[in-house]
Amino acid sequence: xxxxxxxxxxxxxxxxxxxxxxxxxxxxxxxxxxxxxxxxxxxxxxxxxxxxxxxxxxxxxxxxxxxxxxxxxxxxxxxxxxxxxxxxxxxxxxxxxxxxxxxxxxxxxxxxxxxxxxxxxxxxxxxxxxxxxxxxxxxxxxxxxxxxxxxxxxxxxxxxxxxxxxxxxxxxxxxxxxxxxxxxxxxxxxxxxxxxxxxxxxxxxxxxxxxxxxxxxxxxxxxx
Numbered sequence: 001x002x003x004x005x006x007x008x009x010x011x012x013x014x015x016x017x018x019x020x021x022x023x024x025x026x027x028x029x030x031x032x033x034x035x036x037x038x039x040x041x042x043x044x045x046x047x048x049x050x051x052x053x054x055x056x057x058x059x060x061x062x063x064x065x066x067x068x069x070x071x072x073x074x075x076x077x078x079x080x081x082x083x084x085x086x087x088x089x090x091x092x093x094x095x096x097x098x099x100x101x102x103x104x105x106x107x108x109x110x111x112x113x114x115x116x117x118x119x120x121x122x123x124x125x126x127x128x129x130x131x132x133x134x135x136x137x138x139x140x141x142x143x144x145x146x147x148x149x150x151x152x153x154x155x156x157x158x159x160x161x162x163x164x165x166x167x168x169x170x171x172x173x174x175x176x177x178x179x180x181x182x183x184x185x186x187x188x189x190x191x192x193x194x195x196x197x198x199x200x201x202x203x204x205x206x207x208x209x210x211x212x213x214x215x216x217x218x219x220x221x222x223x224x
Contacts, residue, residue: 006181006202009045009098013185014205016063017194029065037067044070047090049160050102051077051109055189058102062194070096076109077101077160078133079167088170091180098202099164099171099180102194103157104187110153113138150186157184158198165200175201 004012019025047070048058058069070090072083090096103110113134115121123131137156146152161184165172174180181201185194196204 004045004097006097010181010183010196010202011205013046013062013064013098013100014194014196017061017192019063020061021192025060025063027063027065029068034066042067042070042094044068044090044094044096046070046098046100047072047087047094047096048100048102049073049077049079049083049087049164050100051075051104051107053104053107056102056104056187058100061187061192070094075127075130076107076113076134076156077103078109078130079160079163080133084164084168087164088168091174092170097180099182101157101160101164101182101184102187103153103160103184103197105150105153105189107153107156109134110138110149110156114152117142154184154186154197157186160184161198161200 016025044067046068049072050056050058052073052075058071059065062069070086072086072090074080074083087099091099109130112121112123112127113131116123116131117135117138122128134156137159138152140159141147141152141155144155146155161182164182165175171180171182175182178201181199183196183200183202184198186197187194
C-alpha cells in the first residue's frame, strides 16, 4: 500500500479482516514479485503490537502480505523499552502511519494477572514479570466495576494504548501532529473478527462498537 493516512490504514486492516472472516481472503503481496520488490527495503503502512498467542497471526487475520505490517509481539502485548523502541522505529524511520494494539479473548496473560490479583496466585520465573505488567489493567478494571472477561481484556487494550503514548514522547507528538494514530483492536478467536476498542488520533469507523459507544456518550475520537 502506498504511503497513506491513519484512517485509510485502519480501513485497510478492517476490510482485510472482513475478507478473512467471510472466508474469501485475497492473500495480497505474497508472491515472488513482492518478495523481490521488498529486498532493498521495507515500507509497512502499520505497526501491530500484538499478543504472542499462536492463534493471533496479524498478517493472516487482516489478509495482508509481505512488507505490509511491522510486527511487535509479546505475551499480553506488554510494553518494555524494546517494544517502545520498535514502535518508534516503525513510525519514525519506516513511516508507518498506524499503531495497532491487538488483544484477544481468552488471553492467558490477562487470566494469569486476574488469578494473581483475585486468588493470590504467583507465577514463577519471568512469567511473573509479564503478569506484573498486566496487573495495572486488572486493577483499573476492578476500580471501574468491570468483571466480565471481555471487559477486562478491553481495559487492558485501552491501558496499553494509553501507556504507549504516556511513555513515548515521540509517538505522542506524532499523534498530536496528525501524522500517526493509535488504535486498540480486540480479536475474537472463534469468530475471527477484530473490533475497534479504542482510538487515539483517528475516529472509529461508523458502525464499530467504539464509534457507537462514543455516540452514546457524546464523545468523539480526535481527528488527525
